Amino acid sequence: MLLDELKNIVGPKAWTNDEAALEPHLTEWRGAVRGRTPIMVSPANTDEVAAVVKACAAARVGIVPQGGNTGMCAGAVPDDSGTQVILSLSRLNRIRAINVQDFSLVAEAGCILASIQEAARSAGRYFPLSLGGEGSCQIGGNLATNAGGINVIRYGTARDLALGLEVVLADGAVWNGIRTVRKDTAGYDLKQLFIGSEGTLGIITAAAVKLFPNPGATTTALIALNSADDAVTLLSELRVALADRIEAFELIGSRAFELVRRHIPNTRLPFESPYDWFILVEAAVDPDQEELQNLLLQAARLGTIEDAAIAKSVQEAGQFWRMRHSISAAEKLEGASLKHDISVPTDRINAFLSSGKHRIEERIPDASLVVFGHVGDGNLHYNLHVPTGFQELATQIVYELVAELGGSISAEHGVGVLKKTALLTYKSEQDLNLMRSLKMTLDPLKILNPGKVI
Amino acid sequence: MLLDELKNIVGPKAWTNDEAALEPHLTEWRGAVRGRTPIMVSPANTDEVAAVVKACAAARVGIVPQGGNTGMCAGAVPDDSGTQVILSLSRLNRIRAINVQDFSLVAEAGCILASIQEAARSAGRYFPLSLGGEGSCQIGGNLATNAGGINVIRYGTARDLALGLEVVLADGAVWNGIRTVRKDTAGYDLKQLFIGSEGTLGIITAAAVKLFPNPGATTTALIALNSADDAVTLLSELRVALADRIEAFELIGSRAFELVRRHIPNTRLPFESPYDWFILVEAAVDPDQEELQNLLLQAARLGTIEDAAIAKSVQEAGQFWRMRHSISAAEKLEGASLKHDISVPTDRINAFLSSGKHRIEERIPDASLVVFGHVGDGNLHYNLHVPTGFQELATQIVYELVAELGGSISAEHGVGVLKKTALLTYKSEQDLNLMRSLKMTLDPLKILNPGKVI
Numbered sequence: 072m073l074l075d076e077l078k079n080i081v082g083p084k085a086w087t088n089d090e091a092a093l094e095p096h097l098t099e100w101r102g103a104v105r106g107r108t109p110i111m112v113s114p115a116n117t118d119e120v121a122a123v124v125k126a127c128a129a130a131r132v133g134i135v136p137q138g139g140n141t142g143m144c145a146g147a148v149p150d151d152s153g154t155q156v157i158l159s160l161s162r163l164n165r166i167r168a169i170n171v172q173d174f175s176l177v178a179e180a181g182c183i184l185a186s187i188q189e190a191a192r193s194a195g196r197y198f199p200l201s202l203g204g205e206g207s208c209q210i211g212g213n214l215a216t217n218a219g220g221i222n223v224i225r226y227g228t229a230r231d232l233a234l235g236l237e238v239v240l241a242d243g244a245v246w247n248g249i250r251t252v253r254k255d256t257a258g259y260d261l262k263q264l265f266i267g268s269e270g271t272l273g274i275i276t277a278a279a280v281k282l283f284p285n286p287g288a289t290t291t292a293l294i295a296l297n298s299a300d301d302a303v304t305l306l307s308e309l310r311v312a313l314a315d316r317i318e319a320f321e322l323i324g325s326r327a328f329e330l331v332r333r334h335i336p337n338t339r340l341p342f343e344s345p346y347d348w349f350i351l352v353e354a355a356v357d358p359d360q361e362e363l364q365n366l367l368l369q370a371a372r373l374g375t376i377e378d379a380a381i382a383k384s385v386q387e388a389g390q391f392w393r394m395r396h397s398i399s400a401a402e403k404l405e406g407a408s409l410k411h412d413i414s415v416p417t418d419r420i421n422a423f424l425s426s427g428k429h430r431i432e433e434r435i436p437d438a439s440l441v442v443f444g445h446v447g448d449g450n451l452h453y454n455l456h457v458p459t460g461f462q463e464l465a466t467q468i469v470y471e472l473v474a475e476l477g478g479s480i481s482a483e484h485g486v487g488v489l490k491k492t493a494l495l496t497y498k499s500e501q502d503l504n505l506m507r508s509l510k511m512t513l514d515p516l517k518i519l520n521p522g523k524v525i
Numbered sequence: 526m527l528l529d530e531l532k533n534i535v536g537p538k539a540w541t542n543d544e545a546a547l548e549p550h551l552t553e554w555r556g557a558v559r560g561r562t563p564i565m566v567s568p569a570n571t572d573e574v575a576a577v578v579k580a581c582a583a584a585r586v587g588i589v590p591q592g593g594n595t596g597m598c599a600g601a602v603p604d605d606s607g608t609q610v611i612l613s614l615s616r617l618n619r620i621r622a623i624n625v626q627d628f629s630l631v632a633e634a635g636c637i638l639a640s641i642q643e644a645a646r647s648a649g650r651y652f653p654l655s656l657g658g659e660g661s662c663q664i665g666g667n668l669a670t671n672a673g674g675i676n677v678i679r680y681g682t683a684r685d686l687a688l689g690l691e692v693v694l695a696d697g698a699v700w701n702g703i704r705t706v707r708k709d710t711a712g713y714d715l716k717q718l719f720i721g722s723e724g725t726l727g728i729i730t731a732a733a734v735k736l737f738p739n740p741g742a743t744t745t746a747l748i749a750l751n752s753a754d755d756a757v758t759l760l761s762e763l764r765v766a767l768a769d770r771i772e773a774f775e776l777i778g779s780r781a782f783e784l785v786r787r788h789i790p791n792t793r794l795p796f797e798s799p800y801d802w803f804i805l806v807e808a809a810v811d812p813d814q815e816e817l818q819n820l821l822l823q824a825a826r827l828g829t830i831e832d833a834a835i836a837k838s839v840q841e842a843g844q845f846w847r848m849r850h851s852i853s854a855a856e857k858l859e860g861a862s863l864k865h866d867i868s869v870p871t872d873r874i875n876a877f878l879s880s881g882k883h884r885i886e887e888r889i890p891d892a893s894l895v896v897f898g899h900v901g902d903g904n905l906h907y908n909l910h911v912p913t914g915f916q917e918l919a920t921q922i923v924y925e926l927v928a929e930l931g932g933s934i935s936a937e938h939g940v941g942v943l944k945k946t947a948l949l950t951y952k953s954e955q956d957l958n959l960m961r962s963l964k965m966t967l968d969p970l971k972i973l974n975p976g977k978v979i
Contacts, residue, residue: 231685254902314740
């Protein structure tokens with residue numbers, strides 16, 4: 072019997088079917104989706120993961136790989152059939168190697184992102200992947216969803232940071248693709264298949280990732296402007312003037328900061344007047360040399376920006392960032408909202424924002440918008456409060472506009488369950504067929520994260 | 526009849542079976558491989574490429590896609606069966622779009638790399654892919670082989686620069702994956718399949734790529750040192766001290782420069798004494814601020830380096846680079862040599878060099894070594910002159926050592942025909958099986974670049 076076999080593989084303390092213990096693993100963290108499972112197993116190492124997959128494959132039972140369960144699209148929770156086994160990667164949490172001279176690190180899938188950042192820091196290096204859930208999300212999940220976050224503009228997404236992977240395939244075989252070479256054209260780059268496939272083509276058990284030198288002294292500034300187009304212009308000018316030393320360049324709409332000030336204690340904007348848009352920029356330039364300061368003065372003279380506050384200390388920079396990082400929490404305190412995580416080509420951000428606002432106001436009464444995002448990646452979190460009954464229409468308006476502008480309906484949150492229907496609508500038949508044939512090739516029994524993505 | 530059909534598709538001036546005209550397209554540029562073909566067709570656009578593929582698929586005839594035919598592994602020439610059709614991408618040479626604010630460019634596959642660099646430059650932007658063949662290689666081939674070159678340390682390989690692709694699939698359907706968004710997690714990232722697969726899974730007809738701001742003022746220096754380990758240490762120290770503003774960091778062995786001075790006019794080293802190793806570094810720092818100068822003075826005091834010459838002008842920097850870029854030409858003038866393009870983790874470069882030298886000297890009489898490469902990528906061009914009869918042994922020694930050190934037997938030159946046997950030896954059965962199943966899925970009739978890679 073499968074359940075007994077699984078219990079034997081992982082040993083007495085590494086499985087549970089206890090309702091209370093399972094609770095946080097059955098529910099997507101915002102509560103939008105709730106599933107059931109006969110058992111959650113927590114293997115201790117790659118061989119145990121492989122044995123679990125082999126047993127489930129023999130029994131034709133679906134497996135849901137789960138990392139920190141911080142995903143935004145319910146990609147890590149089981150469906151409500153009560154048949155899918157949860158495979159937690161949490162105990163695969165060793166950092167196998169840090170190689171300072173090679174600027175590389177090898178970590179098991181269950182390592183918390185923040186602990187990898189910390190391990191790199193302790194070794195005098197920098198791991199740039201950074202996002203809201205970093206205190207609980209796991210590197211395996213980050214790679215399985217090709218996570219983005221705030222530093223993509225300079226360092227790329229999780230995909231760009233991966234040097235090698237170890238993956239358990241659908242038949243329980245272990246594919247050893249752990250290596251740290253930066254150039255490798257000896258055959259197809261197989262790791263690319265698994266990155267961003269949300270556990271539907273294989274289960275990532277370990278990864279080799281790139282490290283970087285610390286960015287050194289940085290200058291942080293909060294900037295006020297009147298249009299998102301000015302933000303794109305400013306970014307373009309700063310990238311040129313600073314030879315690309317921009318670590319982050321975040322757009323924040325006035326309503327997002329309004330919610331932060333309403334719900335989060337000790338937050339205030341450093342400006343007297345109200346403005347429509349704000350930019351939080353962090354540049355890898357020494358604040359004492361006033362490079363960013365001078366460029367912003369010039370931008371103000373030319374009318375690209377309205378006002379700017381340079382952080383005078385690490386503490387003040389931290390306060391600016393705290394406001395940015397509090398947006399999601401403030402939104403949650405304000406009440407449920409309809410979230411969209413979209414991207415468009417950078418130069419079309421303003422077209423998206425103005426047409427989007429116009430179309431929504433035209434067709435949906437009393438809608439209110441919270442917008443923030445990453446200008447350099449064309450990635451906007453476009454969240455709406457709309458009256459009951461208008462949710463579907465609102466999302467349709469947003470996704471249709473994204474499609475018109477050559478963008479993506481899921482920039483960094485993946486597909487999971489929540490965006491599966493939208494994917495069927497907005498991807499071409501050819502894309503879907505290619506995806507289906509990859510799924511068929513790598514997981515013919517359809518036991519890996521069934522019902523997700525495709 | 527297929528040939529008539531192909532002639533009809535491309536029209537009278539866009540095909541040839543003339544021996545003299547075909548000559549440069551049948552031979553790998555160093556003459557190592559020579560094939561035959563019944564016809565070369567040069568479609569004018571993507572639809573014609575698709576029609577050619579459809580016709581060949583119906584007739585079960587193999588297609589060899591060809592760009593600039595500058596590859597190092599004979600991946601773009603037909604076999605000697607005389608049945609394979611050459612499909613030249615050269616006429617697909619339009620730059621479809623340059624978007625300055627979006628830092629992106631869309632080019633057809635047949636655009637020469639240098640012309641893309643130039644188009645970016647004219648628009649005030651920078652396209653960093655740079656390699657020896659840039660005056661004749663084409664962007665489609667660069668992406669199909671995941672080209673590397675000298676700027677990988679800062680900007681990554683061709684894969685990292687790709688935002689979107691347009692690909693003709695094995696059944697003649699056109700897959701439109703042209704987009705410029707930087708974050709897209711809506712489904713599997715299908716373009717990754719085609720990058721680096723050398724035309725065996727699909728034919729790239731156009732690509733959207735990332736542009737960058739110009740690196741601005743750079744400081745160029747030629748550095749002398751006694752060991753390759755010191756080179757790795759120096760790079761690590763410079764990456765930290767300069768917050769990663771290293772555009773290139775090239776290692777050159779003394780014998781490589783010896784051949785350059787022997788065969789290339791007007792070349793000389795700026796040092797009095799002889800040294801074993803040299804580094805050519807280009808850093809994105811203003812020479813007037815003497816940042817690199819001061820760091821090199823310090824490295825000299827600590828004994829990491831022996832001597833250094835900072836280029837005092839753009840002309841002098843150009844002279845340093847000319848010596849680096851003349852190595853291949855000088856080698857050719859010296860006589861045929863056995864070339865290896867390998868990579869190892871950065872910190873194992875010295876282990877590779879010293880064990881390699883030792884093992885070769887032990888087993889092969891009168892071997893001489895020319896070594897140069899890209900330290901930041903762990904990528905070495907490791908070329909040998911050995912007596913007749915020792916070639917196979919020499920390559921075996923090199924590849925076995927690479928495998929022991931966790932490296933790649935093909936860092937940036939791909940597989941093509943020349944490294945196919947080695948791939949079978951040095952890749953795991955599992956890697957090969959995964960590659961075979963991808964090939965079977967995407968090209969079940971095996972008509973795309975048959976006999977290459979796998």
